[in-house]
Amino acid sequence: MKVLNDWKIIILLCLILGLAPFFPEPHLLGKLRWISGGAKGMVAKDYFDVVLHGFPFVLLIRLIILKIKK
Numbered sequence: 001m002k003v004l005n006d007w008k009i010i011i012l013l014c015l016i017l018g019l020a021p022f023f024p025e026p027h028l029l030g031k032l033r034w035i036s037g038g039a040k041g042m043v044a045k046d047y048f049d050v051v052l053h054g055f056p057f058v059l060l061i062r063l064i065i066l067k068i069k070k
Contacts, residue, residue: 010063013056020053028053 003009019026031050034042 004059005063005066007063010056010059014060018053018056028057 018028021027028050031046031053034046035050039046
C-alpha cells in the first residue's frame with residue numbers, strides 16, 4: 001500500500017504510463033477524444049487501453065482527495 005500513497009511514484013506513472021506514447025499526441029488524450037466523438041469502431045481492447053492509461057490519474061485524484069481530507 002505504500003506505493004499507492006507515494007506522490008513521486010504516482011506522478012511518475014502519470015507522466016510515463018498515462019501520457020505514453022507522447023507523439024503525435026498523448027495516447028490517453030487521443031482515446032478520450034475518440035470516446036467523446038462517439039467511440040465508433042472502438043472494441044474491448046481500446047476500452048481496456050483507456051483504463052490502463054487512465055489508472056495513474058485515478059490514483060493521483062485519490063491521493064489529492066485524501067490529502068484534502070486531512
